[in-house]
Structures are given as structure tokens and as C-alpha cells.
Amino acid sequence: MDWKIEAFLAGSGIKITHIVAGFSAGLVRLFFVGGGFISGMFSILVGLVITLNVSPSAYFVLVHYFPWADDPRTEHSVVFFVGIVGLFGCEGVIKKAKEWKDNPKFPGGLKP
Numbered sequence: 001m002d003w004k005i006e007a008f009l010a011g012s013g014i015k016i017t018h019i020v021a022g023f024s025a026g027l028v029r030l031f032f033v034g035g036g037f038i039s040g041m042f043s044i045l046v047g048l049v050i051t052l053n054v055s056p057s058a059y060f061v062l063v064h065y066f067p068w069a070d071d072p073r074t075e076h077s078v079v080f081f082v083g084i085v086g087l088f089g090c091e092g093v094i095k096k097a098k099e100w101k102d103n104p105k106f107p108g109g110l111k112p
Contacts (some may be wrong), residue, residue, distance in 0.1 A: 058079075
């Protein structure tokens with residue numbers, strides 16, 4: 001059986017550049033925030049998941065409103081940007097959840 005990874009990725013709608021951008025976003029987050037090996041691997045994994053799921057939609061919306069942005073270089077930068085923003089956004093949500101766990105408050109002064 002002559003199975004090619006490129007054919008599988010193309011059939012799945014996954015671009016290798018999105019994988020590279022997600023991996024790179026995870027590495028950048030690791031270098032900026034720090035952490036150990038496990039933290040770095042999860043950063044890379046989350047970066048991959050975010051870029052593979054969100055980037056096609058984000059690029060479609062960008063090209064829809066800004067037709068001049070229909071260029072592969074623009075697509076690669078959008079994918080990387082989505083990965084970075086997604087990583088730091090996920091980290092912020094996790095920090096807020098940890099804060100809420102220690103001191104749960106609902107809006108309006110309601111107690112849980």
C-alpha cells in the first residue's frame with residue numbers, strides 16, 4: 001500500500017503550514033512564559049489544535065472583508081497569530097478559573 005501523508009492531510013483539509021505555525025506558536029509561548037518539558041509539550045499541542053481548528057475560519061473571514069489579503073504569506077501570518085492569541089487566551093481562561101475556584105463570586109453579589 002502506497003500511503004502518503006500529504007494525501008491524507010490534503011484529504012482532511014489540513015495544511016502542513018498550519019501544523020508548522022501551531023508548533024511555532026507553542027514554542028514561542030514556551031520561550032516567553034517558560035515552564036518545564038511537560039508544559040512545553042502541552043503548549044505545542046494546544047497551539048496545534050487551535051491553529052488547525054480556528055485558522056481556516058479566521059482566514060476566510062479576513063479575506064472576505066479584506067480581499068487584498070488573499071495571499072499565502074498573509075495566510076501563514078494569520079495562522080501563526082491565531083495560534084499565539086489562542087494559546088494566551090486559553091492560559092488566561094485557566095488562570096481565571098483557578099482564581100474563581102479559590103474565591104467563587106457571581107455577578108450581582110450572589111453566592112454559589
